[in-house]
Amino acid sequence: MTRLTRRAQRLWRLVWALIKGDPRADRVVPPTGFTAWLTLFTAGAMAFLAVFALALSLATGRLADRWASELAQSATIRISAPAEQMERQTEAALRILSQTPGVAEARALSPDEQRALLEPWFGADLPVDSLPIPQLIEVIEARRGFAAEGLRLRLRAEVPGAVFDDHTRWRRPLVRAAGRLRSLGWVSIALITLTTAAMITLAANAALAANAQVIGVLRLVGARDTYIARAFVRRFTIRALTGAVAGTLAGMAAIWALPSAEEASGFLTGLGFAGAGWLAPLPIPLLAGGVAFWATRGAAFRALKDVT
Amino acid sequence: MIELRGVGYSYSGDALLSDISLTLAPGSFHFLTGPSGAGKTTLLKLCYLELKSTSGQVTLFGRPAQEIGRDGIARIRRRIGVVHQDCRFLDHLPVLDNIALPLTVAGHPPEAHREELGELLAWVGLEARARALPPELSGGERQRAALARAIVMSPDVILADEPTGNLDWEMSLRLLTLLTELNRLGKSVLIATHDLNLIRQAKTQVAARVLRIRNRHLVAAGADL
Incomplete structure (x- = not known):
């Protein structure tokens, strides 16, 4: 009989005596x-x-x-551009994203969604249309992910007002x-x-x-x-x-x-x-x-x- | 059964007992006398290992004291009945449970010994006080209850420390008679007392050896005893 077995038996006898x-x-x-x-x-x-x-x-x-899991699967592109260029730069960014391997979905947030994001700070009656608010694009990663640095470089070259944020900076x-x-x-x-x-x-x-x-x-x-x-x-x-x-x-x-x-x-x-x-x-x-x-x-x- | 060979006991550097030799053989009857503070209680405590000797050799039932572990001491105390001067009861338990305590701690259910316990209570004259709590007992009743507890396990040796200290003469004689009856049953008895009249009375009933502690040494008592 091993020492461990003897100890286990002794412990069991103690516990049993306690219960009994x-x-x-x-x-x-x-x-x-x-x-x-x-x-x-x-x-x-x-x-x-x-x-x-x-x-x-x-x-x-x-x-x-x-x-760690949910935010790691998403990224945001913020486009800050003059009003007349906003739509063109947004389309350009969406086009780049649609061509980027590893991006499952990309879409520009609607004015209502952007208002909802700002509402906790500025109230419900914020005139989003009349303010120079950046356009946000939500990017959802595919399972295999995308090359963040390559995407950042391409956006910098083709969409001057785009800032790519993969959430790493504040998620960590x-x-x-x-x-x-x-x-x-x-x-x-x-x-x-x-x-x-x-x-x-x-x-x-x-x-x-x-x-x-x-x-x-x-x-x-x-x-x-x-x-x-x-x-x-x-x-x-x-x-x-x-x-x-x-x-x-x-x-x-x-x-x-x-x-x-x-x-x-x-x-x-x-x-x-x-x-x-x-x-x-x-x-x-x-x-x-x-x-x-x-x-x-x-x-x-x-x-x-x-x-x- | 209990043997002390050249035993000494010191406390804080002061020798209380020196070179004590004593053998308690089966069926023997000893008195231990001496003035208060002479070391009678200390000597008794050495016999049941409440104290450990600082020199010499104590042997209990053939085993040297230093080889006996804590569990061994517990088992040996079941063979030695002790009547303490202050009786030492569990005050929250009735007299009957106190008397049955040595059985309880030895794992013998007192319910299985109900008849013997009843006889024991009758023998010490405490049938009517079985359910009383120790603080409700008189001095004599406490001493008799202590004697009953000491012998409930049918020990080989009975050690009694001033068992008649709180008793009147009539009750002392009654307790002495109980102890001499036990001795006739083959039990070895050692009584520590300073009551010389009790010793003289006992010697008319039993062949008792009288020892005296004098100047830390154990000597045979004089012819007056």
Whole structure:
């Protein structure tokens, strides 16, 4: 039998003993007062925050992917020319684009579409026709893509008023920012996990110190360390699990109650879970339970070292 | 069963016990006496490994103390019943559960030993107090409950630290009778006490060896005992 198998079996025995419980062993440790509430509240609050961190991480991940994939497939040509040349230069640019391999579609935006783009800044009654507004051409890439530099050179030669923008300049920082936000979400989850472990360790230490006499009596009547530790570990693990279930459900409800992107468009309104993403917070209570298990077990065995 | 050979114990550099040699053989009965602070409790603690000797050799049931791990100590304590001076109960559990505690921690369901527990409670005269909490007991009841807990696992050795310290004379004699009955059943008994009248009374019932701690050393008591 390999060492790994033996470890797995040992871990399973620990988990099974925890699940199965021993009402008599549980009774030998008296109720631990405020530490019970402290553990319950800590696990609940941390699970609630973990749900938000997870939502942030997943939402920014989706945003980064969308910016990276959707915007990478499109480009814009802006034509700034005197009014009498605008139509001719636009046609010339469209002709070049129609001859460029890798361009799936190219079209000039209508005055209404251009007005809609400017509306958030200048209002709805903007007289687009009477203003020297550049003409925009939307370019959609084919799957194989086009040679951006070649297109830029040709446009410079044949359409003097054209400025080619493949979005790279502003897309990259956005994708990078979204990626950083996603990482921050995961860092937050890691910090929440460590904080939970620290808080539960403190609560367990307080409970162990308050029950020093009980532990002493148990050792003197022949209790093994694992027996004593299990009584504390089971109690704290169940509390953390219960608190985390409540916190996770509350966090998911709060995310669900956030305004949707359709109701009020904006960056943060995309925060939330989509589809199977709603399953993502479900391991949080298990994580909290696991953290409580190991934190209390460590604290208990450290405390027991001082008791003969 | 328990053997101390040249054992010493020091705390913070001060020697509390020196060159102690003692053998608790099966069926033996010992009294340990000496003035308060002489080291009687310390010597008892060395016998069940609550304290580790700083010199010499302690052997429990044939095993040198230094070779016994924490789990081993737990198993050995199931063979040594200890009656502490302050009794040390779990105050949130009823008397019956406290008495059954050694069974519980050893993985023996007390429900399976209900009859024996009932007999034990009757033997120490606590049937009516089975559901009471320890703080509700009188001094004598606490001592008898502690004795019941010490012997519930049918240990080979019983160590009692001032078991009659809080008792009147009548109750002390009753407890002494319980201990001598256990000794007749083959249990080895060591009682630490400064009550010389109790020792004199015991010697009328049982062949007890009386030891005294004097100047950190263990010596045989004088002819007056």
